[in-house]
Amino acid sequence: MPRASRQLEGTRVAERLEAAFPGVVTRSNDEWVEVVPARVIEALQWLRDDDELDAAQLSSLTAVDRHNHFEVVYHLQSLDRNHQIVVKALLTDHDTPALPSSYPVYRGALLQEDEVYDLFGIRFDGHPNLRRLFLWDGYLGHPLRKDFLQLEGRFPGLPQFPFEEKGVQVR
Amino acid sequence: MTTATDPYVLNIGPQHPSTHGVFRLRVVMDGERIQDVEMIVGYLHRSMEKLAEERTFTQNIPFTDRADYLAGMSNNLGYVLACELLSGVEVPERAQYLRVIFAELQRIASHAMANGQLVSDAGAWQTPLLYMWREREKILDLFEMTCGARLTTNYMRIGGVAFDPPPEFYPAVNQLLEELPDRIEEYYRLLIDNEIFLARTTGVGAITAEDAINGSLTGPMLRASGVPWDLRKAEPYCVYDRMEFDIPVGRHGDAHDRFTVRMEEVKQSVRIIRQALDEMPSGAHKTEIPLALRPEPGEAYARVEGPRGELGFYVVSDGGPAPYRFHVRAPSLINLSLLREMAIGASLPDAVVALGSIDIVVGEIDR
Numbered sequence: 001m002p003r004a005s006r007q008l009e010g011t012r013v014a015e016r017l018e019a020a021f022p023g024v025v026t027r028s029n030d031e032w033v034e035v036v037p038a039r040v041i042e043a044l045q046w047l048r049d050d051d052e053l054d055a056a057q058l059s060s061l062t063a064v065d066r067h068n069h070f071e072v073v074y075h076l077q078s079l080d081r082n083h084q085i086v087v088k089a090l091l092t093d094h095d096t097p098a099l100p101s102s103y104p105v106y107r108g109a110l111l112q113e114d115e116v117y118d119l120f121g122i123r124f125d126g127h128p129n130l131r132r133l134f135l136w137d138g139y140l141g142h143p144l145r146k147d148f149l150q151l152e153g154r155f156p157g158l159p160q161f162p163f164e165e166k167g168v169q170v171r
Numbered sequence: 172m173t174t175a176t177d178p179y180v181l182n183i184g185p186q187h188p189s190t191h192g193v194f195r196l197r198v199v200m201d202g203e204r205i206q207d208v209e210m211i212v213g214y215l216h217r218s219m220e221k222l223a224e225e226r227t228f229t230q231n232i233p234f235t236d237r238a239d240y241l242a243g244m245s246n247n248l249g250y251v252l253a254c255e256l257l258s259g260v261e262v263p264e265r266a267q268y269l270r271v272i273f274a275e276l277q278r279i280a281s282h283a284m285a286n287g288q289l290v291s292d293a294g295a296w297q298t299p300l301l302y303m304w305r306e307r308e309k310i311l312d313l314f315e316m317t318c319g320a321r322l323t324t325n326y327m328r329i330g331g332v333a334f335d336p337p338p339e340f341y342p343a344v345n346q347l348l349e350e351l352p353d354r355i356e357e358y359y360r361l362l363i364d365n366e367i368f369l370a371r372t373t374g375v376g377a378i379t380a381e382d383a384i385n386g387s388l389t390g391p392m393l394r395a396s397g398v399p400w401d402l403r404k405a406e407p408y409c410v411y412d413r414m415e416f417d418i419p420v421g422r423h424g425d426a427h428d429r430f431t432v433r434m435e436e437v438k439q440s441v442r443i444i445r446q447a448l449d450e451m452p453s454g455a456h457k458t459e460i461p462l463a464l465r466p467e468p469g470e471a472y473a474r475v476e477g478p479r480g481e482l483g484f485y486v487v488s489d490g491g492p493a494p495y496r497f498h499v500r501a502p503s504l505i506n507l508s509l510l511r512e513m514a515i516g517a518s519l520p521d522a523v524v525a526l527g528s529i530d531i532v533v534g535e536i537d538r
Contacts, residue, residue: 004256004472006406031470057384060472060483060500073485075472075500079384079400086472108387110508119220134213134537143221144496 007031007084008053016053020046032086037072037099040089044105047076047085054078055085058106061113063120065146070097070122091122101127119144176202181519185214189292189523192533196526198519205522208514210507215537223497228254228464231497233325235484238499239535240322241284244277244314245477246499247327252408253473253484254329258466261458266331267409268451273314273326274409274475275440275447276344279351280310281478282391282433285530289430290362292527293371299361306354309347316340329464331457344448351441355434363431372427376513376525379424386509389502390480391432392529396424402476413450414443426528433530463492470496479503479530503535
């Protein structure tokens with residue numbers, strides 16, 4: 001699996017995190033560390049304030065729809081120590097996903113959480129002004145969900161990719 | 172005697188010259204001072220991230236230069252770097268140098284636009300802007316002779332670049348590099364000590380280093396606050412580790428420092444392009460890759476130092492010919508995170524200058 005040149009090993013971060021907050025880490029590998037969604041704030045806050053990990057800046061916050069669950073992906077970085085940490089939170093409730101907002105820890109999450117809420121429908125509890133950023137209120141569905149194109153009234157999208165064998169579905 | 176005033180709502184935009192595109196600010200004013208501000212965006216939303224899931228990795232390259240249409244080369248570069256990290260495609264040496272040259276030319280063009288617009292917002296209506304566009308125009312001509320397009324360049328490819336520059340490119344770029352330092356001096360003479368410009372920009376929209384880091388600000392915004400953070404040094408991509416250049420930083424984090432940092436970065440870009448042109452080897456400019464590239468399942472997050480800040484591309488593959496998820500970490504959007512802090516308490520003309528100093532591109536905010 002590809003890892004950026006300045007990215008810390010997820011397992012190493014997981015060890016430190018687990019020592020500070022037992023039970024907070026659910027999975028980890030070479031690239032990322034996955035934490036319990038309800039406890040993401042304490043994990044992020046500790047990563048931010050820890051001297052060695054020093055994740056002072058939230059570089060990017062986004063989500064991935066995996067059909068039956070969502071992954072919320074936080075890319076954190078330390079400017080002093082020049083490294084990157086990838087934290088994920090897995091939301092198993094696909095219909096009404098929600099997790100605590102990271103705005104109290106990183107103010108840079110303000111608009112990125114709005115964006116994820118708009119396009120994925122993931123609610124961030126405690127966000128000061130959660131709203132649809134690009135689309136208007138009352139817009140049907142959340143476009144970046146994989147089942148969006150199957151919604152009633154939507155164009156169904158490509159049946160298959162060019163250069164593909166017949167029968168291979170676009171996801 | 173004081174007169175009580177009622178707060179009132181003022182809409183700036185969506186069609187307004189100082190919002191730099193279709194961007195709307197809903198401002199609550201109390202007399203001359205701003206009480207609250209809300210940005211309303213989405214007028215240019217094209218849902219590129221969704222569209223990308225139905226197109227092959229190569230077919231997605233043109234989307235990236237239409238996101239930030241003032242920095243097409245940088246956007247192309249960030250995306251192909253993410254695809255290369257994901258698929259392990261090797262890039263020939265010559266292509267690495269060409270990428271650096273075009274990314275830096277793009278930075279000069281974009282900074283000329285940003286600074287010109289800032290000066291325009293500060294009241295010097297159009298004249299300095301059009302002066303700065305002279306250089307941008309020449310850079311766009313260089314892009315046109317190389318890849319046929321001026322803004323939507325679609326120049327980078329997974330595994331290299333699309334074309335080798337034509338022979339007439341080299342004299343033209345050398346002439347531009349000759350002229351640029353004189354031109355920058357001209358702008359400095361015209362603006363940097365200009366009393367009106369100083370009065371309009373000093374202390375406007377100031378952000379401290381701590382706030383800038385916590386608010387995810389990057390690029391010239393962060394450096395103007397005094398944090399010497401540049402991905403070209405911190406996480407060198409292409410051949411930036413072989414280039415000699417400095418990171419200009421500001422001290423106060425205000426609009427004037429952002430202007431100065433961008434000006435100084437143009438000087439550094441000239442240095443980088445000179446070195447890259449000198450050291451560029453001959454050879455292939457592209458490796459051949461399959462028509463439908465199928466990276467192993469996994470994910471990659473590649474970042475470049477775009478003109479507006481950290482430009483990240485998060486690409487997830489499930490083994491198919493198209494990205495499973497394609498996300499742009501758009502610096503224009505994220506640099507607006509602290510807009511309320513910058514605007515509240517300021518007067519309306521100051522808020523316009525503060526917004527101009529952020530250097531937003533609405534195509535990238537909305538995508």
